[in-house]
Amino acid sequence: MHTSNNARKYGYARVSTEDQNLDLQVSALTRAGCVRLYTDKGISGAAASRPGLDAVLRKLKPGDTLVVWRLDRLGRSLRYLVDTIDKLGKKGIQFVSLTENIDTTHSGGMLLFHMMAALAEFERSLISERTRAGMAAAKARGRHVGRRRALTPEQCLEALHAMNSSPIEDVAAAYCVHPRTLRRMAGLRRASASAPA
Template sequence: MSATLIGYARVSSAAQSLEIQTAALTAAGCTKLFTEKKSGTSTAGRSALEKALEYAREGDTLTVTRIDRLARSIADLQTIIRCLKQKGIALRCTEQPVDTSTAAGKAFLDMLGVFAEFETNLRKERQMEGIAAAKAKGVYKGRKASVDREEVMRRLGVGEGKSSIAAALGITRMTVHRIAKEALTAAEK
């Protein structure tokens, strides 16, 4: 059986296009493509990546356009690289000189992973600074409550059971319990 060039393309949001990456992977000779629109901050929930890793066999090459398409944390990147190495699968990037079979290539790969993680951390810091500034101005109020706490308390007040309230409002029994406990704690203060 001949080796397969497997392409993996990822963008972070549904609004972004995979077209440029898929065209580059096809031009690089990839005959099997896996694509998804998911955040790269974690490998959790990235089903196309899981399928690509399951599909790949010894001698195959997993190809991405850039390392940050594969992982944005050095820990996730190292886990993926370890998995590829154990299965005898090479990793190649179309836009970066990555070759996992050499010491220099491995070092370069690790450096790219560190920079991808650094970029993610900087973005998080900027986001938190923006949220803090918006809160200070009174502009940012956070996410709207998804549970009508007053309705939960009203129903509890008339003696309705927690399971019944949870079913009626489409929430878990634990949420009803937590709201009741918070109200009790607030009343004791």
């Protein structure tokens, strides 16, 4: 992959509330040799869009390095951290977290990153396993699993009957559902009626 001859270090700092101070992070990033700092103030690490982070990610080029004071400044979720650092790596951009001493420009830093990726995968498989076990237990107890039905069986029959004499949009509005829901119900009923006994 092509690497820029003008590779630079860019720092990113974030605090969750307006009354928190960025000085500690800014000082550490400056000492680390960052040529420019991007910040977000009063924004959670779980937020989907962060102006400062979005700006630095657009600025980074192959050979550059993104530096943060601590991993949780970049994101709160292990899965998000791994995905973001992996995307940077695929673009030829290095990553450094000063507090955790993660530096993907060195083999030790890459080892730590791969351990994080393995932990993120393990966490995801545990969540999936717990979800499946919970659904199986709920089914065994006779509970409905999944999204709650929009209409009761009685309401379904009433709505389908009402569709014979009223526009589907009016019936949908009366039952507070989308017309698509009623069309799907009507289709299922027709399919059931035409199925061989």
